[in-house]
Amino acid sequence: MPKRTSAPLIAALSLVFVGCKREPTPTLELKPESPIEAVSIPLKFKDHNIVFVSFDALQAAHVGCLGYSRNVTPTIDAIAKNGFNFTQTMSVASWTVPASMTWFTGVYPSEHRMTNKFAVYQPEMRKLANLKDLAPNLMTLAEILKQNGYVTGGFTGNAGVSGGFGYEQGFDVYYYELGKFGSIDQSIPKALEWLKTNKDKKLFLFLHGYDIHGQNTPASGFDYRFVDKKYDNKFTGSVQEQEVLREEGLEAGQVTIRDEDVRFWRAAYDEKIQRTDEKFKHFLEDYDKLGLTQKTLFVLTSDHGTELFEHRRIDHGFTLYDEQIHVPLIFKLPRQTSGTAIADRVSSIDVMPTILDLLDVQIPENAKKQLRGTSLVSTMKGEAAKRDVFSETDYRLYTYKRSIVTPDGWKLIYTLESRRRELYDLKADPGESKNLAAAEMNRAAALEEKIFAHFKSIGHDLTNRRWEIGLNPVYSSQGKEMPKK
Numbered sequence: 001m002p003k004r005t006s007a008p009l010i011a012a013l014s015l016v017f018v019g020c021k022r023e024p025t026p027t028l029e030l031k032p033e034s035p036i037e038a039v040s041i042p043l044k045f046k047d048h049n050i051v052f053v054s055f056d057a058l059q060a061a062h063v064g065c066l067g068y069s070r071n072v073t074p075t076i077d078a079i080a081k082n083g084f085n086f087t088q089t090m091s092v093a094s095w096t097v098p099a100s101m102t103w104f105t106g107v108y109p110s111e112h113r114m115t116n117k118f119a120v121y122q123p124e125m126r127k128l129a130n131l132k133d134l135a136p137n138l139m140t141l142a143e144i145l146k147q148n149g150y151v152t153g154g155f156t157g158n159a160g161v162s163g164g165f166g167y168e169q170g171f172d173v174y175y176y177e178l179g180k181f182g183s184i185d186q187s188i189p190k191a192l193e194w195l196k197t198n199k200d201k202k203l204f205l206f207l208h209g210y211d212i213h214g215q216n217t218p219a220s221g222f223d224y225r226f227v228d229k230k231y232d233n234k235f236t237g238s239v240q241e242q243e244v245l246r247e248e249g250l251e252a253g254q255v256t257i258r259d260e261d262v263r264f265w266r267a268a269y270d271e272k273i274q275r276t277d278e279k280f281k282h283f284l285e286d287y288d289k290l291g292l293t294q295k296t297l298f299v300l301t302s303d304h305g306t307e308l309f310e311h312r313r314i315d316h317g318f319t320l321y322d323e324q325i326h327v328p329l330i331f332k333l334p335r336q337t338s339g340t341a342i343a344d345r346v347s348s349i350d351v352m353p354t355i356l357d358l359l360d361v362q363i364p365e366n367a368k369k370q371l372r373g374t375s376l377v378s379t380m381k382g383e384a385a386k387r388d389v390f391s392e393t394d395y396r397l398y399t400y401k402r403s404i405v406t407p408d409g410w411k412l413i414y415t416l417e418s419r420r421r422e423l424y425d426l427k428a429d430p431g432e433s434k435n436l437a438a439a440e441m442n443r444a445a446a447l448e449e450k451i452f453a454h455f456k457s458i459g460h461d462l463t464n465r466r467w468e469i470g471l472n473p474v475y476s477s478q479g480k481e482m483p484k485k
Contacts, residue, residue, distance in 0.1 A: 003194065043377050046360040048334055049114060049203040050145070051287070051295040052103075055276060056096060056157065057213040057316065059324040060089070061271055065341070070226070072274040076300060076328065077258025077280040083298070083332035084380050085341040090389045090405055091304050091348045094324035095317030095474075098393070099303040099348065101131065104140045104167065106352035106371040108392065110460045112138060114165060116472040131166030139367040141352050142170025145204045148361040153198070155191040156208040157182030159215075160303075160474075165199045171206075181216045181239075184209030184276065188283050200292050207283070211276040214242040214306065214315055215475075218275055225274075226267035228260065235261055235329040237268035242314065249313030262309045269308060297358055298332040301351065304467030310431065317395035317474075321411050321432050330381070333358070344385035345407055349373035372458065389469050390454055394476075397470035402451050402462070412437075412447035416467040421448060 009402035021218075055076075060066045064073045064418075067081035093099040097117060098109035105112045111120075113134035120127040131138065142152045151172055154163075158176035161167050167404075168174035175190045176182070187209050197204065210216040223236050235241050249255045266427045283396055287293060306316040312321045317324070327348065356363055357375035380387045386407040394400050400416040409426040421437040437444040455462050 013313075014166075040449075043333070043358060043361040043380055044144070045297055045334055045358055047149075047202055048359060049205070049292055050150075050299065050355060050359060050406065051203075051207065051296055052288065052299045052355070053280070053301070054100065054103075054161075054206070055212055055273075055280075055300070055302045055328075056160075056208060056210045057304060057306045058328060059269075059308070059323055060087075060300035060328055061323065062270060063328050066328060070270055071269045072413050073277050075277045075284070076330070079298065079300060080330045082337055082343070083339045085339065085378075086329040086331075086346050086376065086379075087341050087343050089301070089327050089329035089348060090322075091302075091325045091327050092391050092393055094304045094320055094391070094393045095259070095395055097165065099130070100161050100167070100351055101165070103303075103351050104142065104169075105131070106367075106373055107135075107205065107347065108266075108349065108372060108390070108458055109139065109391060109394075110455060111372070111458055114390075116396065117165075118472050121470075121472045129165055132170060132186040137366070138370055139364065140170045141355065142206075144170075144206060144356065144361065144363060144367055145359070146170050146172070147364070148202075148359075149369045150202045150204045151198045152204045153191065153194045154206040154208075155187035155194070157184070157187060157210040157216075158205070159210060161208055181210035181213055183211045183216060183219065184279055184283070185211075185219060187302065188279065190418070193285055195287065195290055195292070199292060203292070203296075205462055209276070210409045211279070212269070212272045214246070215239045216272070218272065222268060222271060224267070224271070226270050227264055228267070231260060233263055234258075235264055237265070241476065246315035249315065250306050250318060254312035254472050255309070255314055257309070265314065266308050267305075290380070294334055296331075296334060297355075299351065299355065300328065300330040300332070300349070302327040303348075314412065317393060317400055320391050320393060320401050322426070322430070325403075331358070331402075333377070336356045338452055340387075342379060344379060345387075345389050345405055345409075346376060346379070346385050347373060347389045350376050377382070388450060388454070397472040399469070400467045402455065404447050404451050404454070406447070410443065412444055412451065415450055416462060417469060423447070458472045 064070050064077040064084055071210045091099045093109050098115050101112050101114040109115050114129050119129040146152050153172040156169045156176045158179045162176050163174045173194055177186050191207055245255050297342050304316055305324050305326055307313050307323050311321055319379055353373045353375040357377045389405045391403045401413055403413045405411045411424045411426050413422040421444045422435050423437040423440055424432045452462050
């Protein structure tokens with residue numbers, strides 16, 4: 001059982017990001033509890049390294065620096081304390097394949113078209129989705145950085161970020177463990193080996209693992225550190241149990257489990273988060289020993305969250321409620337020793353333009369035109385980010401949903417196949433428990449119009465096709481029959 005990170009260790013970890021030799025630090029005197037103030041220095045870090053970390057399926061509500069009370073993310077929290085912590089970041093999608101590809105292309109899933117695992121799934125033909133086939137004109141983040149002299153390495157847990165989908169585009173090395181929801185236990189050693197070989201070059205490292213995901217369990221087994229000692233062990237937290245609950249929720253619209261079972265699954269989830277955080281701490285320590293920390297930008301985030309019975313289901317992909325799309329996003333800049341929590345609503349589509357802006361690289365004109373997001377550097381400097389945030393999912397062709405969140409916290413989820421509206425006031429109802437679509441018909445209609453206008457503006461007229469339920473499996477156990485509705 002990994003030991004909890006103590007307060008002294010957290011403090012020591014904070015110092016890792018300053019380095020042993022204290023260099024002059026930019027005057028970023030932004031206090032997390034204070035309003036954002038203007039930053040006078042240019043936030044440009046030309047020829048610096050970039051380490052981009054995806055903690056797959058990490059729900060924002062289970063992160064300490066985002067308000068969670070259980071101490072499961074001390075390493076992430078220490079970084080956020082001295083970085084820019086975007087506390088209201090929404091992913092463009094609620095599962096891995098579409099959400100992660102947006103980081104690397106800067107466009108919405110509807111545009112990169114990596115919306116499901118298979119581009120074609122029919123009895124007579126099955127063809128995996130691939131970026132080069134579906135959106136051949138898009139440049140990736142790795143390709144742009146490579147053109148600017150970076151060596152590029154990706155080390156992942158495969159599955160939804162498999163190189164076979166096109167994620168390897170622009171990477172010198174792209175590691176993915178075949179056929180598995182792999183752990184950072186595999187990707188970290190490979191990444192460190194690559195870093196040692198390339199430490200004297202400009203680096204772009206993408207690090208990813210499924211340790212928190214429902215289809216991954218600790219290699220040594222759970223120790224159930226957060227589970228009630230009186231729990232009767234109806235569930236063990238296995239991937240098989242999680243899969244059964246996921247499919248039951250899809251078929252029946254909800255799962256039937258007891259309150260104590262819900263507490264068990266949330267406790268098992270927290271154990272996986274804490275274990276992952278500890279592994280990441282050791283990676284940072286090893287990274288710092290290579291002498292790279294002071295010239296590195298760190299970006300920590302997740303592709304999506306996951307549902308743990310907040311709306312009576314388990315897993316992710318099939319809705320756009322906040323437990324599935326609200327994600328952490330932290331930028332830790334070189335030698336930065338103070339930071340701020342920024343509560344403006346932003347999108348995961350902003351990650352790629354922000355990285356390119358911070359690194360001050362040359363961006364080809366065609367790549368500039370493809371970027372849909374907005375650099376968050378101006379927000380780091382104190383400018384408010386007041387814009388609508390959009391998300392989408394066509395998960396397994398089981399459903400087709402689109403959503404909008406306004407700067408003042410109104411959220412509409414529109415289901416295309418049923419034309420159902422769900423309207424929530426996130427300020428008054430953060431759990432999205434009271435659908436106000438009937439009571440606020442004019443507001444719901446106006447937000448629906450915004451959704452349709454947005455997608456039309458990016459070349460996807462939502463009125464031009466029928467939204468028919470189909471089958472596009474993700475897991476090997478699926479595809480034997482059409483889903484029931």
